[in-house]
Amino acid sequence: EPEVTQTPSHQVTQMGQEVILRCVPISNHLYFYWYRQILGQKVEFLVSFYNNEISEKSEIFDDQFSVERPDGSNFTLKIRSTKLEDSAMYFCASSDSAHYGYTFGSGTRLTVV
Amino acid sequence: GDSVTQMEGPVTLSEEAFLTINCTYTATGYPSLFWYVQYPGEGLQLLLKATKADDKGSNKGFEATYRKETTSFHLEKGSVQVSDSAVYFCARGSGYSTLTFGKGTMLLVSP
Numbered sequence: 772e773p774e775v776t777q778t779p780s781h782q783v784t785q786m787g788q789e790v791i792l793r794c795v796p797i798s799n800h801l802y803f804y805w806y807r808q809i810l811g812q813k814v815e816f817l818v819s820f821y822n823n824e825i826s827e828k829s830e831i832f833d834d835q836f837s838v839e840r841p842d843g844s845n846f847t848l849k850i851r852s853t854k855l856e857d858s859a860m861y862f863c864a865s866s867d868s869a870h871y872g873y874t875f876g877s878g879t880r881l882t883v884v
Numbered sequence: 885g886d887s888v889t890q891m892e893g894p895v896t897l898s899e900e901a902f903l904t905i906n907c908t909y910t911a912t913g914y915p916s917l918f919w920y921v922q923y924p925g926e927g928l929q930l931l932l933k934a935t936k937a938d939d940k941g942s943n944k945g946f947e948a949t950y951r952k953e954t955t956s957f958h959l960e961k962g963s964v965q966v967s968d969s970a971v972y973f974c975a976r977g978s979g980y981s982t983l984t985f986g987k988g989t990m991l992l993v994s995p
Contacts, residue, residue, distance in 0.1 A: 775927065802981065813888075814928070814973060814985035827979055862928060866981075873983070875920075875928040 773797040777863050777876035784853055784883055792848045792879045796865030803846045804864040804873065805838065807831075814862070820846065853883045886910050886978040890986035893971075897993050903961040905989045907948075907974035910955070916977040917941075917950055917957040922988070923970045931959075931972070964993045 776795040784790045796803055805817040818828045820838055837849045846865075850857055860880050864873040891906040909917065919931040919941070932941030937952035946961045957974060974986040 777927075804982075806983075806985075811987075813987050814975075814983075816978075816982045816984070819981060827982055829982075864928075873928075873930065877925065877927040 773874070775863055775865055775874050775876035777861075777879050779879060780877065781880045782882070784881070786855060786883055787852050790850050790853055790881065792850075792861050792863075792881065794846045794848070794863030794865075794876055795844055796846055796863070797867075797874055798844070800865035800867050800874075802826075802866045802868070803838075803840070804866075805848045806862045806864065806875075807859040808862070808878075809856075809859045817848070817861075850881075853881075855883050857881060858883045886912060886915070886976060886984045888974050888976050888984055888986035890972075890974050890989050893988070893990040895989060895991050897964055897991070899966055899993055899995050900963045901993075903959070903964045903968075903991065905959040905972055905974075905991070907957045907959065907986060908955050909957065909974075909976045911952075917948070918975040918977075918983065919946070919948055919957070919959050920973040920975060920985075921970045922973065928973065964991070966993050966995055969993045 778793045803820040808814045818832045819826045835851045860878045862878045863876045866872045887910045916935045918933045920928045921931045932943040934941040934950040940949045948959045971988045973988045975983045978984045
């Protein structure tokens with residue numbers, strides 16, 4: 772069964788450093804998403820991406836965040852200057868339509884120290 | 885704004901017991917409703933969904949009915965197995981294609 776692949780599975784970074792989380796969506800999917808889950812809290816929407824541009828974003832997704840599809844296979848989330856409160860599990864997802872048929876990856880656990 | 889409320893976990897059951905995990909949602913619009921499951925070390929997997937009032941979603945013995953009058957989408961299974969141990973997330977559609985999740989409910993099933 773096709774999978775969404777996320778790397779790394781766990782990343783530790785120092786406060787103030789830039790971090791890039793990587794995702795390989797399913798190859799024929801057109802819609803891409805990032806969600807995050809702070810430990811013990813809800814899974815929260817960050818951003819959706821379609822046709823090489825952001826289609827929706829949440830209040831969490833401020834100027835410190837950016838997304839990119841640098842080639843035909845990868846979808847990345849960059850945090851420019853990490854804060855302690857960015858520590859969370861980050862989930863990538865992709866779908867072939869805009870109507871919630873997501874496939875999620877296993878997540879990247881980001882720890883900011 | 886949109887929100888989803890789930891019962892607190894963990895829910896601890898013996899094998900073959902009946903499972904209910906409660907979920908309620910805010911009633912803005914006519915959202916699609918979902919249950920996702922996360923097994924240890926894995927991503928979120930869609931378990932079932934319902935797109936309109938009175939629809940029943942079902943998969944792998946799990947069921948949930950979209951109840952508009954009570955704004956609920958409770959997850960049920962008649963006889964749980966040890967392999968059902970996981971975290972279960974209720975979610976509603978929001979905006980164009982985004983999801984609003986509940987906090988998740990951990991289910992632990994013992995033999």
